[in-house]
Amino acid sequence: xxxxxxxxxxxVKIAGLDPHQQYVYHSSKWMVAGNADSPVPPRxxxxxxxxxSGDTWMRQVVSFDKLKLTNNELDDQGHIIxxxxxxxxxxxxxxxxxxxxxxxxxxPVPSGEGVKTFSFPETVFTTVTAYQNQQIxxxxxxxxxxxxxxxxxxxxxxxxxxxxETYAFWRPPVRTLTFEDFTNMQKQQGxxxxxxxxxxxxxxxxxxxxx
Amino acid sequence: xxxxxxxxxxxVKIAGLDPHQQYVYHSSKWMVAGNADSPVPPRxxxxxxxxxSGDTWMRQVVSFDKLKLTNNELDDQGHIIxxxxxxxxxxxxxxxxxxxxxxxxxxPVPSGEGVKTFSFPETVFTTVTAYQNQQIxxxxxxxxxxxxxxxxxxxxxxxxxxxxETYAFWRPPVRTLTFEDFTNMQKQQGxxxxxxxxxxxxxxxxxxxxx
DNA sequence: CAGTTCTCACCTAGGTGTAAAATT
DNA sequence: AATTTTACACCTAGGTGAGAACTG
Numbered sequence: 001x002x003x004x005x006x007x008x009x010x011x012v013k014i015a016g017l018d019p020h021q022q023y024v025y026h027s028s029k030w031m032v033a034g035n036a037d038s039p040v041p042p043r044x045x046x047x048x049x050x051x052x053s054g055d056t057w058m059r060q061v062v063s064f065d066k067l068k069l070t071n072n073e074l075d076d077q078g079h080i081i082x083x084x085x086x087x088x089x090x091x092x093x094x095x096x097x098x099x100x101x102x103x104x105x106x107x108p109v110p111s112g113e114g115v116k117t118f119s120f121p122e123t124v125f126t127t128v129t130a131y132q133n134q135q136i137x138x139x140x141x142x143x144x145x146x147x148x149x150x151x152x153x154x155x156x157x158x159x160x161x162x163x164x165e166t167y168a169f170w171r172p173p174v175r176t177l178t179f180e181d182f183t184n185m186q187k188q189q190g191x192x193x194x195x196x197x198x199x200x201x202x203x204x205x206x207x208x209x210x211x
Numbered sequence: 212x213x214x215x216x217x218x219x220x221x222x223v224k225i226a227g228l229d230p231h232q233q234y235v236y237h238s239s240k241w242m243v244a245g246n247a248d249s250p251v252p253p254r255x256x257x258x259x260x261x262x263x264s265g266d267t268w269m270r271q272v273v274s275f276d277k278l279k280l281t282n283n284e285l286d287d288q289g290h291i292i293x294x295x296x297x298x299x300x301x302x303x304x305x306x307x308x309x310x311x312x313x314x315x316x317x318x319p320v321p322s323g324e325g326v327k328t329f330s331f332p333e334t335v336f337t338t339v340t341a342y343q344n345q346q347i348x349x350x351x352x353x354x355x356x357x358x359x360x361x362x363x364x365x366x367x368x369x370x371x372x373x374x375x376e377t378y379a380f381w382r383p384p385v386r387t388l389t390f391e392d393f394t395n396m397q398k399q400q401g402x403x404x405x406x407x408x409x410x411x412x413x414x415x416x417x418x419x420x421x422x
Numbered sequence: 423c424a425g426t427t428c429t430c431a432c433c434t435a436g437g438t439g440t441a442a443a444a445t446t
Numbered sequence: 447a448a449t450t451t452t453a454c455a456c457c458t459a460g461g462t463g464a465g466a467a468c469t470g
Contacts, residue, residue, distance in 0.1 A: 213436090213437095215437080215438090216437070216438095218437095218438090342439085348439075351438080351439080352438080352439070355437085355438065355439095356437085356438090357436085357437040357438040357439090358437085358438040358439060359438080360438070360439080361438070361439055361440080
């Protein structure tokens with residue numbers, strides 16, 4: 001019924017906007033890596049602060065932590081619908097609000113000048129309904145405040161868990177986007193099947209189901 | 212430090228908008244009844260759903276329940292700053308978004324065609340830091356879910372409390388606004404020192420103070 | 423039986439009035 | 447003495463993974 005959040009969430013910092021122009025933040029397109037376009041165009045998540053000035057956006061770290069995923073095809077609460085056991089790559093769209101094309105979460109992201117799209121290989125992840133990897137489970141329990149109830153502070157730090165020590169002071173990366181970087185970014189867009197263990201690969205479970 | 216909400220909150224239903232036009236909901240001006248304009252122009256609360264189509268606004272009951280009041284003159288969290296022990300009358304502004312005058316919570320509400328202001332005598336209230344009236348205290352404890360901890364279901368229903376029985380099934384009024392009503396509304400704008408015991412008169416405490 | 427759904431104890435986050443303490 | 451501030455117990459609301467129950 002309800003969706004579940006991603007953890008860690010996409011967090012982004014941007015530079016190079018016109019401080020007095022209005023912008024919309026859009027997180028989409030939830031590409032299935034290496035698949036043809038799905039029959040239904042995927043939903044986009046419009047950042048709740050949206051329609052704010054470039055000045056406002058640039059002054060803060062933009063966090064997509066309220067975004068929720070679901071595997072319920074009939075979801076009517078605006079959650080992002082994904083398929084379990086698939087690999088996805090989040091994208092961030094920065095859309096300048098000049099021509100007043102009302103944008104909805106279902107309409108495709110507009111294109112043209114004033115619309116920039118970014119994506120990062122390290123944020124590729126695989127959706128699951130049950131964790132397949134004990135390291136991911138521990139990472140989430142140790143880092144997500146809402147899972148504190150499962151923390152077991154006095155535990156044996158054996159072999160495999162030593163790896164987790166690496167994450168003890170790790171923080172989700174905050175990338176800085178500049179429009180100058182954009183042309184470089186484009187080249188990177190094609191095949192990003194990154195298996196970097198740093199972020200949430202094989203992590204985020206897509207949540208419980210239907211209405 | 213933190214502000215406190217109003218209870219019950221302003222709840223409003225509107226009709227007569229252009230379904231495809233964009234509108235902003237604005238709750239202000241927090242007039243001190245019968246006083247000259249205060250030195251600092253009062254803040255307005257921009258409804259969080261704002262910049263939505265007339266269609267969207269009309270389909271739902273618009274609730275201002277997230278609005279927070281404070282008596283802290285130096286508040287920097289966007290709460291509405293009021294003075295304790297004063298009488299206020301909330302107003303609702305419906306602002307058509309055609310000329311792109313960016314509206315901020317601090318800027319004065321624009322005027323002209325496409326901007327309609329409504330207020331209701333039954334929503335006049337008096338700010339306090341401690342309740343002066345035991346009936347208000349009981350009303351809030353009985354009706355506000357967050358005060359459930361103070362409910363004492365098996366209690367003596369003595370004299371004064373019998374009055375409260377009246378409120379047992381009472382719900383905050385949902386008013387319907389139409390632009391046709393607007394001219395009538397204007398006449399009512401001047402002196403509304405309504406002491407109707409129905410709503411929150413002598414109720415809402417303005418919250419704890421400073422940063 | 424691999425994958426999914428459901429329920430639950432255990433958290434975070436924050437909205438209540440109370441009563442004591444501080445302020446004026 | 448009257449009003450405001452502060453700390454607090456007790457709620458609502460909702461985000462966790464665990465583990466039992468369910469599904470194909």
